Amino acid sequence: MRVQQISIFLENKKGRLAKVTEVLGENDINIRALSIADTTDFGILRLIVNKPQLAYQVLKEAGFTVSTTDVIAVEVTDQPGGLSSILRHLDKVGINIEYLYAFVTQTTTAALIVFRVEQVDEAIKVLQENGVRIVPGDEVYQI
């Protein structure tokens, strides 16, 4: 049920993000979702792509500091309060969300949200018990 996210360390300087996308493009890798967290000196680029293993490999070969992290993708009904009810389930059992970002898709009417938590299995279990649909990796990569 997990989704593999690629995380890349980027210095805050010109052209670094362009270089990442260039490497991915050359290797026919498609970006499904992305988020950047940054400080004044550096940023962390987080990507969901269609071929995570290959992306990891080619970025590493291109000299980037890169890692893979397991995250969870869930479907959120596209209506007010949709995200709130999901967060409440996790909050109740004391699972802290490290970060999250949203996905826009063409095929579904629901929004997809990617979560990063420490206790991945526990979070998946709680969400499933509460009827939240977890979108498995294979499905996410193909969106």
Place this chain on the structure above:
Amino acid sequence: MSAYWDAYHETMSRDQLAEIQIKRLKALVERVYTSVPFYRQAFQEKGLTPGDIKTLDDLKHLPFTTKKDLRDTYPFGLFAVPRSEIVRMHASSGTTGKPIVVGYTKKDLDNWADLVARCLTMAGGTRDDVVQNAYGYGLFTGGLGIHYGAERLGATIVPISGGNTARQIMLMQDFGTTILACTPSYAMYLADEIHAAGIDLSNLRLKAGVFGAEPWSNNMRAQLEEKLGITAHDIYGLSEVLGPGVAMECPYKNGLHIFEDHFIPEIIDPETEQPLPYGQKGELVFTTLTKEGFPVIRYRTRDISALYPEKCACGRTHLRMERITGRTDDMLIIRGVNVFPSQIESVLLEFGETEPHYLLVVDRKAAMDDLEIQVELSARMFSDKIAGLEVLERRLRERILSVLGISAKIKLVEPKSLPRSEGKAKRVIDKREL
């Protein structure tokens, strides 16, 4: 301008000086050969016995002592007296966490205080002066070295140590400090703070500065003299040889007089290790003539200087050394602290880096030395969370503070982004304009 602390020794003819030197050199060689196995072995490897040293010219046959030798014999291997004769230790920073330890006998401390009293007298100091000593007190030789010299002189010492600038400025006014002793960069910082606080120089009684423990320039001297209304003197020393008080600028500021009745200086070519004539630049080498606890034979300082023999207008006959213009190794002096790039390397190794790449960028901002350490972030240290990387930066900063004794800014950079030349990484960029 001809006040001497020890007129007899400071102005004696060069012939008399040579007589004292050879007598003391012979005794020194005998002493270390007998009591320090390291030196005995080094002499034997060169086929030398103490009897082979007959004239000052024979000095050049003696083996060199290097910083590595001092490290290899840590902690007490080069002490020439039983530990019970040692009444004080000092230590300087080492490259891999182990410091270099030096020990002083009662007689050594007596000589040291006397030499520092010579220095303070050269800067115009007398028993009527108030000496504010803003060198750090502790294992560093700067603080206590100046302290006991000022006491010997009979001046009033204010042992404030380094830091706490507001308090420094307050006491400087309230106590009527006349001589300030600290690193030149700290003096510059104090000067700027005094001006920023809107304090008029007429509220200060400062007349002289005794600045050392790091390289500085005549340009900086001019600024310090103007900003503080003083005459600024360069004091030289290193703990391996003594501490502050090996050499000092007289009012003519024509180089630093080396106290040759206690030390024999040489300038050598660092590559060929051959002595160079007066006036030529090379590596400064010292032999201590009177030290009992921790004598050194031909210690290679790695400092670059030149020696001048002409008698100075101040009347002193001792050789003058040019102020230090550089180093033959990669050591940096930052805020008076010796820093080796390899120390940074050892910290990164602790963090699990097998082949750390880093760059030290030193700059002088607002007259203070500023150290930034750029570290290439490897997958091993990487975290997908900002907090994770911030924790890493903080831990590196804390560890470096504890190993180096100075604070540094850590900047994480991408792999392969730091300069490399022919496979060997460039470790230091020094942007300071002295």
